[in-house]
Amino acid sequence: MMRHMHRWPGLLAAALLVVVSLSGATLSVMPALEAARTPAQAEADLSVAELAGRVVALHPGVEQIRRAPSGRITAYWFENGQPGAAVIDPATGAGVASADASGVQRWLVNLHRALFLDDGGRLTVAAAAALMLVISVSGLALLARRMGGWHRLVLPVRGPFASRLHAEIARIAALGLIVSSLTGLWMTASTFELLPDVSGPPAFPGAVSGVTGMSPAAMATLRDTPLSVLRALNFPYAGDASDVFTLKTAAGQGYLDQGTGALLVWQEATLWDRVNETIYWLHTGEGAPLWALVLGLAALGVPVLAWSGIKIWLGGRQWRRRPRGNARARDAQTVILVGSEGGTTWGFAETAAKALRAAGQAVHVGPMSGFAPDRYPQARRLILMAATYGDGDVPATARGFLETLAAMPAAPEMPVAVLGFGDRSFPNFCGYAARVQAEIEARGGRSFLSMDTVDRGSAQDFARWGRALSQAMGVSLALDHRPDAPPAQTLTLVARRDFGAEVQAPTAILRFALPQAGLWARLTGRAFGNFEAGDLLAVIPEGATLPRFYSLASGSRDGFVEICVKRHPGGLCSGQLTGLEVGDTIRAYLRPNPAFRPATGDAPVILIGAGTGIGPLAGFARANDRRRPMHLFFGARHPESDLLFGEDLARWQAEGRLSSVTTAFSRMTPRAHVQDALRADGVRVARLIADGAQVMVCGGRDMAAGVAEALAEILAPHGLSPAHLKAEGRYAEDVY
Known part of the structure; x- marks a missing residue:
């Protein structure tokens, strides 16, 4: 709703x-603009009587003096048969600008x-x-x-x-x-x-003196009224002895006798008047x-x-399109129902459906909101792919699913598998999928596969689940999910720095030139585009169709594309990349990674990485023009072999881009890893986090687990944990 x-x-x-x-x-x-054009005035020292006297002296036929909320004074008069108006300088009573608004x-x-x-x-x-x-x-x-x-x-x-x-x-x-x-x-x-x-002007006085001609400058009420509270002063009609002065101020409004200056009637401003004025x-x-x-x-x-x-x-409308090759619900052997808010989960469902069709299955894909077991008489299994909206809320295409399930006399006879999609940085990761799984179990439903999760659209998580699905079904499946990718660009290597050969971990920092793009390519979105450190470079190896992703160590404003690559035995992409020479080219495109970048503001940032995980962290330091506090903890094997960005780190620290650099080396005596460096500096780390620091971790999954364990020990005495920091958006990981 x-x-x-x-x-x-x-x-x-x-x-x-x-x-x-x-x-x-x-x-x-x-x-x-009106305030800037309004003549300067000392309103506290000027009364309405003084202003009125000055205006009357210059414009005897004045009919009204009005003060705007900005302080601008405007007078309106009728002289020699012609109307006139001007913005008034209260110091002289003379007009200084036209009262008419511009066209x-x-x-x-x-x-x-x-x-x-x-x-x-x-x-x-x-x-x-x-x-x-x-x-x-x-x-x-x-x-x-x-x-x-x-x-x-x-x-x-x-x-x-x-x-x-x-x-x-x-x-x-x-x-x-x-x-x-x-x-x-x-x-x-x-x-x-x-x-x-409920408000209006006071009743007109029943009797006036019938005398005319008293100057407003001599009237006691006007002398006692500061100009700063004036709203409007209306003059009596010339020659009409029964007419009066009408005074309106912030405090109220009333009538003054034009012959004696006596205050005939006064009405205080009501609450309704003040409300209307405040609304305006x-x-x-x-x-x-x-x-x-x-x-x-x-x-x-x-x-x-x-x-x-x-x-x-528009991005979420893709789920409304009828999936290609979709079997009718009554003929399907496998039914995949999708709960999605923005449409991304439908792409994963289509990847699974395509693989299942290739394995000989008749597959029907539809929204969870259309769940009705009677529609699937041939179904042997039900797969529920459920994203989570907000804090565990129901996504758009799953509305009514749990209510339908609860209203059934029993759980569906077909076995079920639940796959949750979410973001671990949110407090209730895959919360809706967990509710679905719990309700199925509470209704006595059977699961042919344990509930699993996909974090932030991870193709690797999805492929891992696909292997479990393949084993559970006894068929050969390969779930290689490839979202629609932008056109690949050609990048030319312009520089490289090599490390790690002495410790059997050959690693290179590769720098590529930004590809040139014409105006038309930029307008049509076919240019390489802008990027920041922490975004991903999707490299397509020769002889392969699936890209490999590398975290960027540079931003587009640096004028180059830089990544760190470690050569893995038998690694197709890492082998090709580390074998490049200056002048060689690769095909690649950008993949934004907004979940992994420093939050805005001036709070400290704790950067933790090991090996090639220093890539984006180095990019953050390089881009730290505002010199916000950044503290780097970096783990490597040996300072003389694979201290990546070693000279840069020293320079960035001297420039104030890095507040501190702490290193740990696993091939030195004593041996130490980056989590050991954190424990050794636990008091300072705890103080930084207490001051609002954000923690950013990049590197291998085992390293990230060790870092989380070390931080849990450091923060426990302070009633904090990595989970607390994640819930507050202060703990980000980019692990592989």
Whole structure:
């Protein structure tokens, strides 16, 4: 329900919301410009009487003096049969600028308030405000659910670029958009007199002196009224002895006798008056240029939110396409049902279905929301591929599955296998899949394969599960999942540094030139693209179709592509890469890895790696132009053989890009690994983490497990653990 409240209003009204928000963002600059053009004045030392006397002296036919929230004074008069108006310098009473808004401003106001369509346009803009309110509130609720609770809204957001951008902009702009929407609806209701009329001007006095001609400069009430609280002073109609001065201030409004200056009637401002004035101020920002700019920046986020939202929606529509070769449900031997939020899990389901069809199986793929065992009379097994949305919530295409299962008199007779998809950096990893597995077991269902998980779309995790599936079914399956990849580019090796030969671990740092791309290639998305250290370079070995992934030790702004490669015995790709000479080329493409990069901010970063795992960590240090605290713990075999980036580390430490470098060598006496270096420096490590440090680990899986064990020991006395840090988004791993 919440997803529909967020998705469909945004998709259906995207163009309208962009128009209204961009016009509002442009108008938000006006209060700042108005404040800048307003003559400087010492309002605390000036009364309304003094100002009125100065204006009357220059313009005897003055009809009104008005003070805007910005402090701008405007006078309106009628002299020699002609109306006049000007912005007034209160120090002299003289006009200093035209009182009329520019043509551009009038055009923008008409567009923003009514789309040039009068009352019909006002109602359309009000509908847009209502949609924006629904979208903003539901979006915040969805983001809180995704992050694992409202208290986690400020933590780093992970995921694909469009999804991260959408979430980051949303949580920055949400407050401004909610305030703008609510106040806009209030003002529309006021315009159409839909709000109760509980306020208004005081009753006109029953009797006046009938005398005229007293100067407003001599009136006691006006002398006692500071200019800073003035809203408007209306002058009596010339020659009408029954008319009066009307004074409106922040405190209220009343009438003054034009002959004696006596205050005839006064009405204090009501709570309703103050609410309406506050609503107007909150919506327009008049008199508060900084708040107006905050509203404008929030409005500027709407086009970005519209673009990223549509991109996310289009990316998730792939599951709606009928899978190729999909058997009818009633004829299927294997049924694969998918619970997906963004559509990624469907690609894994198609890979499994294709392999099963090649093994002679009739396979039906469908959404978990369509689960109905009676539809699968020939099915011998049921495979449930369930992603997790937010903090263990139901993904879009699995809505109703658990309810359907609970309503059945018994669990399905066919055996079931559950495969969960999720992100270990979230607190409830594969939480929905675990709920599905638990419900099946509670209903007495049979599993032909133990529940397994795939972390962050890992093709390796999926292939491992595929081997277990192959053994359980007694058929030969190879689940080589290959998401749609961008076109490979040709990279030319321009430099290499070799290490590790003396310790039987030949390793190379390979630097490639950035491929050149023309304007058309960049516009059509066929260029190599931008990247950061920690992203992945997918290298396609000669004679192979599947890429091998290497963490990047450079960013695109460095002007080169750099990776660290260790040659493995019999390794096809590592053998080819370490055998390259300057001038040789490879075919490769980029794969973003947004989950593994330092979070924004100034908190310390603890970099932990061993062997070629130092690659992205070195890239983080190289890119640390802001000199935020970065502490490196690096494990190698011998300082004279495989201290990768040794000279660079010393230089980066001297430049302040690295705050400290701690090394551990396994071929020295005494032998030490990187986790031993952490334990030896446990007090400092614990203090850094207590100060908010993020921990980033890169290298082999065994090393990562040893690091996690060492950190658990170090943090236990402080009531912390690596699991706590992961839940807070402060522990990231890139392991292999």
